[in-house]
Each structure stands twice: as structure tokens, then as C-alpha cells.
Amino acid sequence: MATIKDVAKRAGVAVSTASYALNGVKKVSPATVAKVQKAAEDLNYQKNGIASDLKRTQTNTIALMLSDLSGPYYSELIKGVQEVTSANGYDLVACSSIGGEQSTAIKFLKEKRVDGVIVLAHNISDSMIVNAARENFPVVVLDRELESDHVLQVEVDNRHGGFLATEYLIHNGHQNIAYISGPYNSHDNNKRFQGYRSALEQYNITYQSKWKISGDFTRESGYRATKMLIAQHHLPEAVFYANDEMAIGGLQAFAEKGIAVPENVSIIGFDDIQLAEYVSPPLTTIRQPKYEAGALAVHLIFQLLTSESVDRHYNLATELIERQSVQNNA
Amino acid sequence: MATIKDVAKRAGVAVSTASYALNGVKKVSPATVAKVQKAAEDLNYQKNGIASDLKRTQTNTIALMLSDLSGPYYSELIKGVQEVTSANGYDLVACSSIGGEQSTAIKFLKEKRVDGVIVLAHNISDSMIVNAARENFPVVVLDRELESDHVLQVEVDNRHGGFLATEYLIHNGHQNIAYISGPYNSHDNNKRFQGYRSALEQYNITYQSKWKISGDFTRESGYRATKMLIAQHHLPEAVFYANDEMAIGGLQAFAEKGIAVPENVSIIGFDDIQLAEYVSPPLTTIRQPKYEAGALAVHLIFQLLTSESVDRHYNLATELIERQSVQNNA
DNA sequence: CTGTTAGCGCCTTCAC
DNA sequence: GTGAAGGCGCTAACAG
Numbered sequence: 001m002a003t004i005k006d007v008a009k010r011a012g013v014a015v016s017t018a019s020y021a022l023n024g025v026k027k028v029s030p031a032t033v034a035k036v037q038k039a040a041e042d043l044n045y046q047k048n049g050i051a052s053d054l055k056r057t058q059t060n061t062i063a064l065m066l067s068d069l070s071g072p073y074y075s076e077l078i079k080g081v082q083e084v085t086s087a088n089g090y091d092l093v094a095c096s097s098i099g100g101e102q103s104t105a106i107k108f109l110k111e112k113r114v115d116g117v118i119v120l121a122h123n124i125s126d127s128m129i130v131n132a133a134r135e136n137f138p139v140v141v142l143d144r145e146l147e148s149d150h151v152l153q154v155e156v157d158n159r160h161g162g163f164l165a166t167e168y169l170i171h172n173g174h175q176n177i178a179y180i181s182g183p184y185n186s187h188d189n190n191k192r193f194q195g196y197r198s199a200l201e202q203y204n205i206t207y208q209s210k211w212k213i214s215g216d217f218t219r220e221s222g223y224r225a226t227k228m229l230i231a232q233h234h235l236p237e238a239v240f241y242a243n244d245e246m247a248i249g250g251l252q253a254f255a256e257k258g259i260a261v262p263e264n265v266s267i268i269g270f271d272d273i274q275l276a277e278y279v280s281p282p283l284t285t286i287r288q289p290k291y292e293a294g295a296l297a298v299h300l301i302f303q304l305l306t307s308e309s310v311d312r313h314y315n316l317a318t319e320l321i322e323r324q325s326v327q328n329n330a
Numbered sequence: 331m332a333t334i335k336d337v338a339k340r341a342g343v344a345v346s347t348a349s350y351a352l353n354g355v356k357k358v359s360p361a362t363v364a365k366v367q368k369a370a371e372d373l374n375y376q377k378n379g380i381a382s383d384l385k386r387t388q389t390n391t392i393a394l395m396l397s398d399l400s401g402p403y404y405s406e407l408i409k410g411v412q413e414v415t416s417a418n419g420y421d422l423v424a425c426s427s428i429g430g431e432q433s434t435a436i437k438f439l440k441e442k443r444v445d446g447v448i449v450l451a452h453n454i455s456d457s458m459i460v461n462a463a464r465e466n467f468p469v470v471v472l473d474r475e476l477e478s479d480h481v482l483q484v485e486v487d488n489r490h491g492g493f494l495a496t497e498y499l500i501h502n503g504h505q506n507i508a509y510i511s512g513p514y515n516s517h518d519n520n521k522r523f524q525g526y527r528s529a530l531e532q533y534n535i536t537y538q539s540k541w542k543i544s545g546d547f548t549r550e551s552g553y554r555a556t557k558m559l560i561a562q563h564h565l566p567e568a569v570f571y572a573n574d575e576m577a578i579g580g581l582q583a584f585a586e587k588g589i590a591v592p593e594n595v596s597i598i599g600f601d602d603i604q605l606a607e608y609v610s611p612p613l614t615t616i617r618q619p620k621y622e623a624g625a626l627a628v629h630l631i632f633q634l635l636t637s638e639s640v641d642r643h644y645n646l647a648t649e650l651i652e653r654q655s656v657q658n659n660a
Numbered sequence: 661c662t663g664t665t666a667g668c669g670c671c672t673t674c675a676c
Numbered sequence: 677g678t679g680a681a682g683g684c685g686c687t688a689a690c691a692g
Contacts, residue, residue, distance in 0.1 A: 048440030111379030
């Protein structure tokens with residue numbers, strides 16, 4: 001591969017001149033620029049971005065860490081990230097944290113391969129993040145609570161969302177409300193559960209641990225958890241699934257046993273994923289402002305990069321989406 | 331940030347020794363290794379990946395170019411890419427080609443920031459790809475036909491898939507079959523259309539251009555195209571949508587006009603996206619072996635990287651998935 | 661306006 | 677087993 005040296009030589013100028021010409025620094029006469037460009041073309045020269053990054057000690061790109069590139073994840077959120085990033089003339093790469101310490105995400109987090117990072121990958125540990133973040137290397141976390149310098153936190157109000165969901169069920173006349181949880185180490189899940197608990201409390205319904213069954217946010221786990229619920233003989237009047245995927249798994253389990261939703265049992269999810277309105281019955285759920293969360297995250301990164309001071313913590317509101325999976329018994 | 335120089339100094343050894351120690355090259359006494367590691371830890375040293383890549387002239391990562399990171403795209407395909415990449419100890423980054431010449435995808439394609447590239451982004455031009463590919467920089471295209479050195483092509487048999495879909499409609503007794511196309515510049519679309527034409531021909535049904543309406547693969551365009559079809563008064567017996575998204579848009583348009591699917595009109599899609607089995611009625615469609623395509627693509631990259639010689643072109647078979655959107659009138 | 665030169669941080673011969 | 681030194685390809689002072 002041709003280097004800038006080759007170009008300079010062929011154009012009969014010094015490397016610096018070639019560099020200036022190629023990068024549009026206006027110190028070079030038009031004639032020289034033309035000569036250099038011609039030479040570059042002849043040699044099919046392409047700059048080595050790595051060398052350039054090394055020299056400039058910045059990459060102009062930010063990374064989005066996802067727990068799994070193949071989703072299903074929040075496409076609205078990514079859209080927000082993408083749009084704001086490119087609007088600021090930066091590049092965006094997405095990488096996955098599958099593989100733990102060996103993963104691409106961790107490598108990018110540690111090795112200064114990007115100028116900033118947005119984390120949406122619960123399997124990256126807090127300490128990993130805290131160690132990586134530093135001045136001039138901001139990281140924004142979207143999936144956890146984390147107090148540390150140089151790390152910002154934007155989250156949607158999962159607690160309030162959990163409260164809204166539960167309250168809605170209660171307002172519709174349900175008292176025995178099961179909660180199918182996400183993984184124990186999920187911050188989102190814990191907040192949603194807190195919201196559930198506090199709604200019960202506020203309406204003087206005593207919490208019963210038999211109504212809490214654990215899942216892990218996958219459709220499969222929602223299916224299994226629901227089967228267990230059904231096996232317990234005494235069905236609750238309603239069930240609150242900590243996310244939509246699990247609710248869809250639950251829908252399937254109920255269907256297999258001939259239990260009608262919402263006639264025999266009401267269900268509500270969380271997230272408002274695209275599928276939610278297509279399943280049958282359409283799923284009532286809690287929507288998160290995902291686009292805004294993504295856009296805000298990038299926005300904050302740029303503010304930190306320009307050393308503006310910003311708040312450390314942001315909390316975005318959730319919203320109830322009424323569809324047809326909850327029956328009104330009130 | 332601490333550099334390897336700082337580590338060496340603190341450990342009281344030469345830089346080279348520190349490098350060896352840190353990279354596990356067994357030339358260094360255990361005692362020295364310990365000293366170096368201690369120093370690195372004290373300084374919170376992290377290697378600069380960019381510098382390391384520059385020196386080694388390879389990055390150990392491959393890039394996946396998508397036309398839009400926020401999807402909707404083929405998660406199965408990405409899974410295939412992801413798994414094979416990490417199984418080979420390489421890293422994977424995804425980037426988008428939104429923004430054309432300015433996009434991250436183009437930058438990575440040109441600037442040798444990765445060791446190989448997989449393209450699934452129709453808006454990247456052929457010439458861009460041809461210019462970028464070279465020895466030791468393999469690129470695999472999954473979305474087009476392209477003959478050139480150092481670029482490989484794996485595609486699913488869209489033509490045959492189009493044929494299968496159309497033939498299935500014909501076997502079910504339909505004669506007037508509309509085709510809602512994807513964008514004209516889409517290779518996939520053109521192949522599917524060819525399959526449609528050849529099935530008609532084989533069964534002696536004359537092609538009528540009034541049955542071809544153009545869309546652009548979006549749900550919205552399928553909706554609009556279907557509205558136009560309906561406005562033409564004379565409805566076809568069946569319609570073949572060049573992809574599932576458009577078919578879903580069509581479903582909505584038919585529903586709004588009270589036209590029952592499949593009783594009044596049969597429809598078939600292409601892709602077998604996840605939603606396909608959830609819409610109502612469940613969509614009959616053509617499935618592509620997406621996981622295999624992704625896995626194969628990466629596999630080929632590694633073969634090229636190790637200078638093995640491989641075929642230039644791969645064609646994967648498609649399969650008809652029968653659900654309930656086609657009525658048997660035969 | 662153009663050329664010389666010194667690194668960016670790391671790896672890796674090559675001597676010792 | 678350890679150290680000195682030369683780049684990888686590029687940018688950006690600094691001189692001229």
C-alpha cells in the first residue's frame with residue numbers, strides 16, 4: 001500500500017506538503033494541491049486512519065456497547081444515538097460485550113480506541129466502567145446506576161413505570177398481581193419491581209412472595225415462569241411482566257393451556273417493543289422514551305468532550321400504553 | 331495516561347522488557363514479570379490499542395457494514411457473523427453507511443481500520459468496494475453481485491425464492507398475481523422479480539405490467555402500493571410482496587378496506603422476519619438461510635486472511651414457509 | 661508557500 | 677534474560 005511518503009515523492013514535494021494538500025490545509029498553492037492529488041490518485045493512495053488517529057490522539061468516533069449486536073434491542077434508542085453522533089460529525093461503531101473480558105466492547109473500553117462510550121450492556125461490570133472512564137474519555141451508562149467521575153447516567157424512570165403498570169392493574173379491579181422478574185442483577189428489573197411494590201403498598205395490598213417468579217427477560221423464560229404460575233393452581237388475576245418479551249412468552253403459555261387473556265387473566269408488559277401491538281391480544285405496556293435517551297446520551301458525551309459541565313444523572317419519564325391485554329373488573 | 335514507558339521506568343526495566351512481560355512473551359524472568367505487572371497496576375496502565383495496531387499493521391477486528399444500525403435488519407445473520415468472528419478470536423464492530431461518503435462505513439472501508447469487511451448496505455457503491463478491496467483486505471458482499479479480485483459474494487438464491495413464491499401461488503389456483511417491488515436499484519429485488527417472471531412464463535401466464543407496483547421495502551411503501559392496487563378496481567387474486575415488511579403494510583391496507591386475507595386476496599412475502607408469524611393472518615413467506623450466510627461470510631474472510639484460495643461466489647438456497655395468508659383455490 | 665524533523669505509543673529485531 | 681534503537685504512517689511545529 002502506498003503511504004503518504006510515496007505520494008510526496010511522486011509529486012516531488014515534502015511529506016508535510018502532501019499532508020497539508022490532502023487534508024485541505026490552506027497553506028499550499030492550488031498547483032501543488034493538484035499535483036499531490038494526482039499523485040495520490042495514481043498510486044491509489046488511501047490514508048491509514050490508524051496512524052492518523054495515533055498522531056492526533058483522538059479518533060472522532062464514539063462506541064456504543066451492546067450486550068448483543070444481533071438484538072433484540074432498542075432500535076429507537078440506537079437511532080437517537082446515530083443521528084446525534086453524525087450530526088456532530090463523529091463516527092459511531094457498535095460492538096458487543098458477548099465474551100466478557102475478551103469481548104470487543106471491553107477492548108474498546110480499555111484501549112482508548114474511541115473518544116467516548118455509551119454503555120447498554122448489563123454484562124459489563126461497574127468496576128470495568130469506573131476504571132475506564134477518565135477525563136477526556138466520557139462514558140454514559142444507560143442501563144444502571146453508577147456514581148463516579150466522568151461517568152454519566154441517563155435512565156428512564158423504571159420505578160415510576162413499574163408503579164404505573166401496577167396501579168393500572170389495580171384501577172382495573174385486580175388485587176392478586178404476579179410479578180415476573182428479569183434477572184436479579186438487572187438494575188432496570190429492580191427498579192420496576194420497586195415500583196410494583198410501592199403501588200401495592202399505596203393501595204394496601206399485601207405483597208406475597210408466591211406471586212414473584214423469576215425470569216431473565218427472554219421470551220423463553222417468560223414462557224417457563226408462566227407455566228410455573230399455572231402449575232400453582234391458584235391463578236392471579238393479573239400478571240406484570242418485567243418486559244414485553246417475557247409477556248409474549250407468557251401469552252404463549254396461557255394460550256397453550258386454554259387460558260384466555262384478558263378474560264381469565266390480565267397481563268401487562270414493559271418496554272413497548274414493536275411486536276407488542278401485533279400479538280394477540282395487543283399488549284398493554286409501559287413505553288420508554290428510547291429515542292430521547294439515546295440522543296441525550298450522545299449529546300452529553302459531546303458536552304463532556306468540550307469540557308462543559310453537566311449534570312451527572314438524568315431520569316426520563318415513562319408512559320402507559322393501553323391496549324387490550326388487561327380486562328376491567330372494577 | 332500512563333504509557334508503557336512509564337511502566338518500564340517505574341519497574342526499573344527497559345521498555346522492551348515491559349512489553350514482553352505485558353504480552354506474555356516468555357523471555358522474561360518471572361520476577362521481572364511480577365515487577366512489571368505491579369508497576370502497570372500502580373499506574374493504572376492500559377495499552378493504547380491504536381498504537382499497537384499501527385505497529386503490528388493489523389487490527390484483529392473485522393467490520394460489518396449495515397445500511398442502518400437501528401435496523402430492522404437480519405438479526406440471525408448478525409448472529410452468524412458474531413459467533414464465527416469471536417470463535418476465531420477476532421473482534422467485530424458494526425457501523426452504518428448512513429451519510430454516504432461521509433459515513434463511518436466508508437471511512438472504515440477506506441482507511442484500513444479493520445482487517446476485513448462484510449457489506450450489507452446497498453447504499454455503498456460497487457466502485458467504493460472494488461477500490462477498497464485488495465490483498466490482505468478481503469471484503470465479502472452479501473447484498474449484490476460484484477465481480478472483482480479480493481471481493482467475495484455470498485447471496486441467497488433470491489431468484490429461486492421468487493420463483494417458489496410465485497409457483498406456490500399458481501399451484502393454489504391463482505392466475506392474476508401482482509408483484510409489489512422493492513427499490514429498482516436493489517439487487518435482491520431484481521432477482522426476486524426475475525423469479526416471479528420466470529414462474530409466470532413457465533406456467534404460461536402472461537405478465538401484465540399493471541400488476542407490478544413499486545415500493546421500497548418499507549412497510550409504509552407496501553401500504554401505499556396496496557392502496558393503489560385497491561384503487562385500480564380490479565383486484566388480483568394474489569399478491570407477491572418483495573419483502574415481508576411491505577406485506578405487513580399491505581395487510582394493513584387490506585384490513586382498512588375490509589378486504590379479507592386470504593379469503594378475498596392471497597398474499598405472500600419474502601424474508602420470514604420475526605413478525606411474519608405474528609401478524610394476522612400469519613404470513614406465508616420465503617425464508618432465507620441468514621445465519622448461514624453470515625457465518626459463511628466471516629469464514630471466508632478468515633480463509634482469505636490466511637491466503638487460502640476460495641471460490642468467489644456462493645449461493646444459498648431459500649425455502650417456502652407455509653402459513654395462512656394464501657388460500658387454496660385450486 | 662514548502663521542507664525538515666520530531667514524535668504519537670508500541671513492538672521487535674539485534675546485540676549484549 | 678535484558679536493553680537500545682529503529683520504525684509503523686501520519687501530523688504539526690518550526691524554519692526557511
